[in-house]
Amino acid sequence: MTGSVLTVTANPALDKTYVVEQLNPGDSHRVPPPVVRAGGKGMNVARVAHQLGASVLAVATCGGSSGRAYREDLDRSGIPHRLVPVEPATRHSLAFVDRSAGATSIFNETGSALSSSEWRALEQQTGEHLRAAGCLVGSGSLPPQSPADFYPGLVRAASRRGVPCIIDTSGPDLIRAAEAGVFAVKPNHRELLEATGEANPQTAARVLIARGAGVVFLSCGEDGMLAFTSADPGHFLQARLGHALKGNPTGAGDAAVAAIAVLLAAGCRDVTLMLRTAAAWSSAAVLMPAAGEISPEHRSLIRRITVTRHHDGEELR
Template identity: 45%
Template sequence: MIVTVTPNPAWDVTYHLERMIRHGANRPASVEGRAGGKGVNVARVLRSLGVAVTAVAPLGGATGERIRADLAAADIALTAVPVAGETRCTTTIVETDSGGATSLNELGPARTAREWALVVAATAELLPEASVLVLSGSLPPGVSVSGYAELVTLARAARVPVLLDASGPALSAGVAAGPDVVKPNADELLAVTGEADPLRAVARLAGTARAGTAVVASFGPEGMLAGTDEGWWRATPPTSVRGNATGAGDAAVAALARGLAEGGPWPDRLRDAVALSAAAVAAPMAGDVDGELYRSWLPRVRVDVVEPPR
């Protein structure tokens, strides 16, 4: 069973319209809402792939109850941690004309030290049954930047592999604790390393981690770059996909988590991550994937060996 932890879950609302008019009236062609947050999206993708998964999330207020009901309807196992603050909402505006997406992400309510301790305790209870622990998304206000590092240390003590998908100081602190895989995107990688060259940026981030941590960086339509103890590879998609890129990174994390659990070769893991990420862009909502596109892309993703920087 893969366990995902979403410290800052959300009720995601997605609007689809031809193009957004700034400072004017917009009439979406469709509006959809569902339980979200990065770790929840990862759990949803894994569930669609038939992988056993449990999501851990602090939930509060009416929005929290809505998320509980939505995940139950989707048959996604949930360990909910009751908290006082109302769970946040996020909004994504997808423009079908350009294929671009604009997100409005609330910070979320502040968490007390006791509430965070409950999240840590709920995660610890699941570790004996976990094949992989996925830590994904932003840390809410009130939680120390070392929050993910605390969970990484907990999992390492339980001998459970960890995949970390975070940003900023939480990413830096989490990487230093030694997760098995860390997956920044291009902007997150630049922010924590200050290095514009992808190869050097991956090497610099890997240099701040314990031995054995693999850095897998995603670059949108340009694919993924992985620096590991077993080798370095670049995975390139056959073409680009228009649509809602909001959940693309979460789909890639789901593929990498499955690969970490199964222990397959790195080139296969990267091929799977790129194909599944593209399939998420082609789907209308974050957490969904286009199965037909995924299956057609999987054999077409190119994976090349690259030399690490000297």
Template identity: 50%
Template sequence: MILTVTPNPALDCTWHVAALTPGDSHRVGAGAERAGGKGINVARVLHATGTDTLALATAGGATGDALALDLRAAGLAHRLVPVAASTRRSIAVVDDGRGEATLLNERGAALSPDEVTALLHTARTLAAGAAAVVLSGSLPAGIRSEDVGLLAADLVATGTIVIADVTGPALMAAAEAGAHVVKPNAAELHETTGCADVLTGARMLLERGAGLVIVSLGADGMLLVGRTAPDRPLRARLRRTLHGNPTGAGDAAVAAVAGPRGQPRPAPAPTAHPRGGAG
């Protein structure tokens, strides 16, 4: 089972317009709502590919109710820690003519100390039955980067695979805790390490303790740098540029990394024994 942890989930709200004109009024059809946030997006991809997964997140207010309703409708196994503040929203306006999306992401309300304790305790409890844990997304106020580092270190110590797709000091804390995989995008890597050069920043995370660094580069594809061969990075990109709403693209990459950990291992082939007789 793959456990995904999303401390700051969102109710994703999307509207389509024929053409987006800043400063103008637009008449639109009914928008779409669905449960979002990086870890939930990862769990959704894993679920769609038949991987046993469990999504852990917080939820509060009417938007939290809507998030829970969508998770149930999708048949996605989940555990929601109740919080007092309403779950944040992420607004996407898709310009169908240009194939581009404009995103407005609320920051999310702060969690109380009791709510933080409940979330971290639940994560540790559920992780006991997980082959891998994915720590994803932004952190609401109240959760410290040190909390992420301690959680990652505890899981690594038990032999659980840890994949971290968090930002800023939390990403560095996860790397220093020995996270097996960290996956920032180029902007997040720069924010975390201060290095303008992507490869230099990736190597810094390896030096701090990460096992593997995967950097998403938008239209330029992805960069993979491993501890065993930091001077021989792997690069991959599509042959053409895709246009549209990029929400969830990086999360799908995380799901691709985590997915094999949730698949049952094939039974070993039976050992052939030569037939023998009494001599």
């Protein structure tokens, strides 16, 4: 490793994952105790990277009784972390895994607004650790009334240090990160179309490239993962496993970001390798009951991933 994977989670969540044999809306369900862990997209990235042996440091906010549980879980996990105390309680995220349907329903609280001093403390904590970072990851939604410049600020701070930055978010924050010249963004299909207002994912990805993003890694469900680059504007890459996996897809996107971040922190700039590894880790995450971990099957899955090069505008099948 040439540096650590530094993740920033401004709107973390205490995750609770319940598993039921069959979810029937309107019915009462008896369930075993949930899996409870410190979550949020950036923390999931750090957890996966840590599981795979990478050097990581997770920065997040933390508040209230749920924040105490959040901190306790991180202490038990062994994931290196720095938590910024804030007044609002850490939000909750509930996932209900329906075994019979192979589907997961998720209920995410929005979180609460932070004060200007709390935002400054989060930025300061991040800045203090950029010197040792090989990659900076900003992931997830931001709480209400967040500064419009938060993610662009992370991109610029990383750029000044020569550190590649990945932003995985949605809405206007995705556009702002691209305009700040982010190395890579990793939206899913829905997030990309909503942020750009485009109906075609290839056109939408090119909007982010035109706005300044270096690479757009796009999660497309059963169509796999696509990569668009500013260096090769006439083509894009597609990585596919070739068949759908049943399980919990909640943390699949975070596992993909972890793969890209670990390679970047090691000095890799091979987009094809990043895409292949991201698709394999994403698939391996689906096989696990909760977000923030991946199955050992990632080693065999990466050998089954096919990567193909396409002309821009070509219809995918």
